Amino acid sequence: MNIKVETLNEIKIASIDGRIDSTNSGEFEKPIIKTIDDGCLKMIVDCSGLNYISSSGLRVFLAAQKKMKALSGTLLLCGLQPAIKEVFDIAGFSLIFKVFPERDSALNSLSQ
Amino acid sequence: MERDLIMNLKIMVVDDEVDLEPLIRQKFRRQIRDGIYDFVFAHNGLEALAKLIEQPEIRxxxxxxxxxxxxGLTLLTKLKELKSPWLKTVIVSAYGDMENIRTAMNRGAFDFLTKPISFDDLEITINKTLEEINMIWQSTREHDQLVSIQQDLQTAREIQQAILPKTFPPYPERSDFSIYASMIAAKEVGGDFFDFFMIDNDHLGFVIGDVxxxxxxxxxxxxxxxxLIRATGIKGISASECMGYVNRLLCNESVSSMFVSVFYGILNTMTGSIEYVNAGHNPPFIISDGNVIKLEMTEGIILGCMDDFDFSSKKVHLNIGDKLYLYTDGVTEAFDLKSELFGEPRLLSFLTSKGSGSVVDLVKDSFAEVAEYSxxxxxxxxxxLLAICYNGNGKD
Structure with missing residues (x-):
């Protein structure tokens, strides 16, 4: 798994590539939580390169969303591949996360 | 056994020179007074061995x-036989006596000093040896702790296996349904579980979950x-109420955003009807007359993250001979050597071709299929995996 965090004005965009499972969910958690701890209140996680996620990975998304909510910030997801979307849907995460088809529509939503 | 780092080092000086004792006591009087060093004296190898038995804290x-x-060289051989990792010997030899020094080192001496002894050098040597002993002491302690953690894990595994139902058939006097389930953890202990319990004579509560x-x-x-699910479900409340209640409790407990996906169902053994709630779990399959149907999802969410969520339930009817097949994603997400997933289509085709046997065979064959694949x-x-077959109430 690779994670890259870019900055666009006050928005942070984290792009993930590869798989997130119990062996590497810590590597995914650290930069995401650190970005929020560093004061970011608008964040997009671009999942277009994510091709597998286990429950350990879902836990990180949930932890990030809880943290963001507590700070009244916004965390958006975009670019979920169909298999990932299905995992999110089954878990009921579609009720907790705003999901956009691609990065631009997520960015648009944040700039409104 | 004491396991703190050694602060008070007990040193045995072995020398037939009787004047050495007062000299050492004088030179190291401060360290002796402060309890840093403690000296014992012996005058030959035999006496040294006797004292070592009396005072095993000599390091x-x-x-x-x-x-x-x-x-001294014979003493070294004897000491080596003791195989104590934290007993170190420093040999004192005449300057230039390289032959004896080499022999001593080969017999396991840690270091050597030359006569006449420089007390500064002796102190450096003592401290260096102490560091080495403490390092060995610490790694031994860490090793012991690791062994102890592994034993704890093994105990935890036994406890975990013990709280899952393991007597099959669980209700040998009943012919209206059959049930079989099994869990194989990837590590010593796992986050998956299954459970089932009679709520009353006509209602079987059953659950599968994945933390x-x-x-x-x-x-x-x-x-x-x-x-929580067992204690709540057994009271006889509806499946949706049970999930709502357990969810609220788990939200309070979920410290590090842990959650659990759960499928909870109640089978009416008189009618074959099942009321179920899917809280973020993989939808189970119904195997009916050679057809495999994915159970319709209920609007649900994993337990432990949204405390005010209102769970709704759905109903499904099992005909006589129909089976309900519940599984966790360890089945569909088993990898083969090429990192390809087992996947839902493979599971579907397995259930279509092999789904007609008993619940025991169905579960066991599924494990074998996944094991063969990965x-x-x-x-x-x-x-x-958990499988239930409805056999009818015998009154139809």
């Missing part, structure tokens, strides 16, 4: 080579989840 031996009764993550944190959360690849997630 460092400072020994001359030429002595009556038993010389986020693996290992000890998941196992603890699993035990809490399983206990042959050689390590098991990446816990795998749990």
């Amino acid at each position: 460092l031996i400072l020994s001359d080579i030429n002595m009556p009764e038993m010389d 986020s993550g693996k290992g000890v944190p998941a196992a603890i959360f699993m035990a809490v989840s399983r206990t 042959k050689g690849a390590p098991q990446s997630d816990d795998i749990t």
Whole structure:
């Protein structure tokens, strides 16, 4: 798994590539939580390169969303591949996360 | 055994020179007074061995080579037989006596000093040896702790296996349904669970669940989840009420955003009808007359993250001979050596061709199928299966 965090004005965009499972969910958690701890209140996680996620990975998304909510910030997801979307849907995460088809529509939503 | 780092070093000086004792006591009087060093004296190898037996807390031996009764080199051989990792010997030899020094080193001496002894050098040597002993002491302690953790894990595994139902058939006097289930954890302990219980004579509660993550944190959360569901479900409230109640409790417990996906159902054994709630779990399958149908999802969410969520339930009817097949994602997400997933289509085709046997065969064959598929690849997630067959109430 690779994670890259870019900055666009006050928005942070984290792009993930590869798989997130119990062996590497810590590597995914650290930069995401650190970005929020560093004061970011608008964040997009671009999942277009994510091709597998286990429950350990879902836990990180949930932890990030809880943290963001507590700070009244916004965390958006975009670019979920169909298999990932299905995992999110089954878990009921579609009720907790705003999901956009691609990065631009997520960015648009944040700039409104 | 005492396991703190050694602060008070007991040193045995072995030398037939009787004047050495007052000299050492004088030179190191401050360290002796402060309790940093403690000296014991012996005058030959035999006496040294006797004292060592009396005082096993001796960690460092400072020994001359030429002595009556038993010389220093023989003493070294005897000490080596003790195989104590934290007993070190420093040999004192005449300057230039390279042959004896080499022999001593080959017999396991830690270091050597030359006569006449420089007390500054002696102190440096003592401290260096003490560091070495402490390092060995510490790594031994860490090793012991690791062994103890592994034993704890093994105990935890036994406890975890013990809280899952393991007597099959569980209700040998009943012919209206049959049930079989099994869990194989990827690590010593797992985050998956299954459970079932009679709510009353005509209602069987059953559940399968998967806690986020693996290992000890998941196992603890699993035990809490399983206990809450059983204690709540057995009261006889509806499946949706049960999930709502357990969810609220788990939200309070979920410290590090842990959650659990659960499928909970109540089978009416008189009618074959099942009321169920799917709280973020993989939808189970119904195997009916050779057809495999995915159960319709209910609007649900994993337990432990949204405390005000209102769960709704759905109903499905099992005809006589129909089976309900519940599984965790360890089945569909088992990898083969090429990192390809087992996947839902493969599971579907397995159930279509092999789904007609007993619930016991169905579960066992499923495990075998997954094991065969992922042959050689390590098991990446816990795998749990639960199958129920409705046999009718015998009155139709």
